[in-house]
Amino acid sequence: MRAERELKQFVRAALALLAREADVAACEVYCSSSEHRVARLNYTSDIASRGVEEFKSLNADGFALRIVMRRDAQETATAAIAGDLSLEAVRAALERARHTTVADPHFPGLPAAPRILPRSIRAAVASDLMRTPDRAIAQAAWRIVGGAIGAYRAGAPLKLARPGLVIGGDLSLIRDRIAIGSSAFTDLRADQSAHFVASVTALVESLAAKGTATAVGGSRDAMSREGARLGRAAVTRALALRHGERPAAGAWRVVLGPQPIAEILNYMVMPSLTAGAFHAATSAYHGRFGTPVIDARLSLADDPHASTGPVRRRITCEGLPAAATELIRAGRLVGLLSNVYDSHRLATDEHRAEKLGAGANPDTAFPARNGYRMGESPARRYDGHPGSTGTNVMMRTRAGVGDRELIGAVGDGLYIGRIWYTYPINGQRAGDFTCTVSGDSYVIRDGKLAAPLAPNCLRINANIEQVFARPIAVGKRSSPAVVWGAPEAYFVPALALEAITLARIGDDTAG
Amino acid sequence: MAVKRSRFAAASAHDGFAAVDFLKREGAAALRRFMRAHRGALYAELRFEAVLHRSAAASDGANRESTENESAALGVAVQCGDRHGLAAQGQTGVEIGRLALSRPHLLAALDRALGEAHERARCNLREKAAMLRTLGAAANALTRAAEYAPSSARDEIAAVYDRDPRTLDPGEMQRLCHDASAAIAGLGTDIAFNAVAALSELRHELFINTAGALISQAFAFVQGDCYVVAQTANGHQENYDTIGQQRGFEALAEGWRDELMPNPDLHRFALDLARETRELAAAPVLKPPDGEVTVVTDPHFNALVAHEIIGHPSEADRALKMEAAYAGRSWFLQSLDHNEIGRPVGSPLLWACSDPTLNGFGHYRYDHEGTAGRRVTHIEGGVFRGFLNSRATAAALGVEPNGSARASEAWHVPLIRMSNTFFMPGASDPQRMIAEVDRGYYVCGSLTPSIAESRENFRISARRVYEIEHGRLGRLYRSGSVMGDSKSFFTHIDAVGNDLRMIAIPNCGKGQPMQVKRMSNGGPTLRSRARMGGG
Structure with missing residues (x-):
């Protein structure tokens, strides 16, 4: 990865070059250096396998420039170039940008305030993960595989010739550095971050057993510690969940654990909590800004500075101070994730009043605190457009109860610990979703966990209102949860719910 | 072709x-x-x-962006x-x-x-x-x-196009998007939002290894996307769809008349989608009956069924449990000893395959391990026959490699991916398949899938659902979906149309980190039994 100093030097030189161009009224230069290192796990007891199937890195360095033409304040262009941080590359990008200018009547100008960052947010957070060698990743990954196999040997009820033990998942290390400057800023701005995500799934197919374990963190110590724990934890959980019951279809009282809550938030709620979604009239909370949208015991915020959060950001990829965004306060919708373009687009939208609703204060602004340039990987990229993305998404509760009381509140029902393939089945705005229960789940009888639930035997057909608007009880503890492919880390409670519709599935392939 | x-x-x-x-x-x-x-x-x-990549986008009748990246x-x-x-x-x-x-x-x-x-x-x-x-x-x-x-x-291998992607005028691409978006906005105040985008790409790939392989393949892609939100006093509807070809810009500007995967020009495609979205926003939400009903599903809807229920579980890495933590396993292979290979998984009328040699969005000659791609028959007369594989998974299964390991970009590791994956055509006239139904639903256009872990069950939402009463199409509904166990749905197929069509799928995600891949999926009209979901 390139050093922060090198990125800043390049931005400074590129801005100086662009400032000499007569037809350019304003300009911005953003560059990034990112690395995503992955050790993918694949152990299968009955099929030849490699243990660590892919041990790989993806490196991306590059820059994007944005220019505003002098002849028209709304004529703008962007161009991105990978690899080459030289002035020759800047000239090439400039030519390309001139070739593709677009007059966008909604272009708000380049981000401009603050012209200089407060001293308190200038220093980037350093993590020892920035200097972690491959050796440490390989050790942690193989420790997961070894821990899992060892736990199976110690805990398996029978010594089967073909147990169908499967260990999958990955240990990923994500590191990025960015620098940005513009003709609207006095200073050059830089940031860096590093965190790891590990996700392990253990299956014992002969026992119809499945268990998972996940971890996120921001230090090498934590990565090493989790490597020693995760494989064992996933297999131990799988063995405890063997030969689960297959309940009948119907409307069930359920507890949704942290992973299901995080998954529903990620796919169903967060995309609705952006200024862009309100402008496009696709938010599930269309017309409800400023009003209660979920239960008053629940609050939701995004916090790039959270001390427990692994995704640390000092500035956004638009060069603006990253800050906590309060989204839902005691059930009431009070904020949206946004970037500079979408904030302006919603502020100047002629249908704003209808889209936000009567409960919104006409003067409400949506500060651009969340404009990150992400790709398919969770690292910041040089060629992405600033979207509206969260960092550490925290759901907090008031009057929450412990796990025992939460399960007790259900009486007879199900504890659902993991769901899969959650999508807005009738469009984002309708709030309808469907998914399947894929593991880590139990039958609840008389207010206690009574028996494991077979994985993949139930489909949930519900609406986000049923999940968040009227829970029977809310958990008091927010736990970390990983959602595959999401750039955000989630910290969420479990919720006890009434009458969730479950369909029985896969009877003709079960067993 | x-x-x-x-x-x-x-x-x-x-x-x-x-x-x-x-x-x-x-x-x-x-x-x-x-x-x-x-x-x-x-x-x-x-x-x-x-890769030389050009794109343009417009929303609500205004230019939004134009890019050119090499x-x-x-x-x-x-x-x-x-x-x-x-x-x-x-x-x-x-x-x-x-x-x-x-x-x-x-x-x-x-x-x-x-x-x-x-x-x-x-x-x-x-x-x-x-x-x-x-x-x-x-x-x-x-x-x-x-x-x-x-x-x-x-x-x-050379790329194929009429209009050279390297000399394409960005202004022409921008105008195409702008004019289509403006025309949609001009349809009326029912249109709450629209976005139209186009891209053109010329891609040249090289594979070299220490065993002596040297394969050079070039590809030309074009793609048009449209997203429309409509709202009326009765409700709202979000629709999106894609057209795409392995051709030059002519396939967007003028349309493409290939028999297997035709598309109108981008302007007409976008306007048609917008008109449909308006009509749907005014239509009632489907409130289906309990229990199974007869469903006739059109080629666009079946493209997503072929993708999710045939293509994905036919990937040998899933079948061999290598994707257990992410994309899931396969209902075609419980274990090496207990699996569906050579066994019936559907009606004798059901045939399905993947064929990278066809001129679809998923066409290629060699995969990213240097293996020549060839047609793989997945289902033959209702019997499951085989998987898409890589060299390693072919060895594990004891079969020949069939050239299906591909990465979305050179910096990614190859995974087993679909190419052009589809249900093969039958002999029935689609109109007659509807006319023979006393009561049921005609399900058109796919929107969103949700699939069980081994793809043994699905719920896929449709763009349009029509009642069928006494062999005739009745009322139009929105927010309808088809739910079923895969094997049961396939086993109940009692008619397969002669109207095979494929569509471009631009965004199939798989892997860690996620790789997004282009491919084609399709099928003819099918008739089976399933439960319907509503809104």
Whole structure:
């Protein structure tokens, strides 16, 4: 990865070059250096396998420039170039940008305030993960595989010739550095971050057993510690969940654990909590800004500075101070994730009043605190457009109860610990979703966990209102949860719910 | 199939494509140097790509953006072994970009990537050996992984287009998007939001390995996307759809009349989608009856069924549990001893295959392991026949490799992916298939899928659902979906239409980190029984 100093030097030189161009009224230069290192796990007891199937890195360095033409304040262009941080590359990008200018009547100008960052947010957070060698990743990954196999040997009820033990998942290390400057800023701005995500799934197919374990963190110590724990934890959980019951279809009282809550938030709620979604009239909370949208015991915020959060950001990829965004306060919708373009687009939208609703204060602004340039990987990229993305998404509760009381509140029902393939089945705005229960789940009888639930035997057909608007009880503890492919880390409670519709599935392939 | 016209092979010395030609000459020697210099290295391969990408977008009748990017990337894989016969891999992917224009920089980046991958493979090997010492026979599966010998194929494949992607006027692409978006906005105040986007891409890929393979393949892609939100007093509707071809810009500007995968021009495509979205926003939400009903599903809807329920579970990496933590397993293979190979999984009328040799969005000649792609029959008269595979998974299953391991970009590791995957046509007239239904639903256009972990169950939402009463189409509904167990749905198929159509799928996600891949899926009209979901 390139050093922060090198990125800043390049931005400074590129801005100086662009400032000499007569037809350019304003300009911005953003560059990034990112690395995503992955050790993918694949152990299968009955099929030849490699243990660590892919041990790989993806490196991306590059820059994007944005220019505003002098002849028209709304004529703008962007161009991105990978690899080459030289002035020759800047000239090439400039030519390309001139070739593709677009007059966008909604272009708000380049981000401009603050012209200089407060001293308190200038220093980037350093993590020892920035200097972690491959050796440490390989050790942690193989420790997961070894821990899992060892736990199976110690805990398996029978010594089967073909147990169908499967260990999958990955240990990923994500590191990025960015620098940005513009003709609207006095200073050059830089940031860096590093965190790891590990996700392990253990299956014992002969026992119809499945268990998972996940971890996120921001230090090498934590990565090493989790490597020693995760494989064992996933297999131990799988063995405890063997030969689960297959309940009948119907409307069930359920507890949704942290992973299901995080998954529903990620796919169903967060995309609705952006200024862009309100402008496009696709938010599930269309017309409800400023009003209660979920239960008053629940609050939701995004916090790039959270001390427990692994995704640390000092500035956004638009060069603006990253800050906590309060989204839902005691059930009431009070904020949206946004970037500079979408904030302006919603502020100047002629249908704003209808889209936000009567409960919104006409003067409400949506500060651009969340404009990150992400790709398919969770690292910041040089060629992405600033979207509206969260960092550490925290759901907090008031009057929450412990796990025992939460399960007790259900009486007879199900504890659902993991769901899969959650999508807005009738469009984002309708709030309808469907998914399947894929593991880590139990039958609840008389207010206690009574028996494991077979994985993949139930489909949930519900609406986000049923999940968040009227829970029977809310958990008091927010736990970390990983959602595959999401750039955000989630910290969420479990919720006890009434009458969730479950369909029985896969009877003709079960067993 | 369309006739090949203009061809792209070589390039000027001033663009990123020239780096492909340079590596054709020098790449194999660089790999040989690396092998000589690195102890324990058993095998190495290089994949390189140069891409010229142009795009434009407009929303609500206003220009939004226009981009032109030239990129280059490389991916290397190294296998190391020890004296006990144990082996392990390491990979490195680098977006090298404009540095590829400089030959010394390109060779230095290649050497650095190979060195990194080698070090990674050695770390992997050391830890694996230590684990085997600790666990002994308990971890025997780790010592058995086999693989077919690497490819030694040599070939050169040209891209096909009428209008050269390198000389495309960005203004023309921008105008096409702007005019389509403005026309949609002009339909009336029912349209709450619309976005129209177009892209053109010329991609040149190179595969070289230490077994002597050298394969150069070029591709031209165009793609048009439209997203529309409509709201009326009765409700709202969000629709999106894509057209795409492995052709030049002519396929968006003028439309494409290929028999298997035709598309209107982007303007007409976008307007048709917008009109449909308005109509749906005013339609009632489906409130279906309990229990199974007769459903007639159209080719667009069946494209998503073929994708999710045939294509994905036919990927051998899923079947062999390698995707258990992410994309799931396969209902076609519970274990090597207990599986559906050679067994009925559907009606005798049901046939399905993947064929990369057809001119769809998923066309290619060689996969990213250098294996020639060929037609793979998944279901033959209702009986499951076989999987898409890589060289490693083919060895595990004891079959020949069929050329299905592909990465979305050179910096990613190849995964097993669909190509053009579809239900094959039958003999029935689609109109007659509807006319024969006393009560049921005609399900048109796909929106969103949700699939169980082994793809043994699905709920897929449709754009339009019509009641069928006494053989005639009745009322139109929105927010309808089809729910079923896969085997049951396939077994109840009692008619297969003669109207095979494929559509472009631009965004199939798989892998960690996610790789997004283009492909085609399709099928004819099908008739079966399933439960319907509503809103």
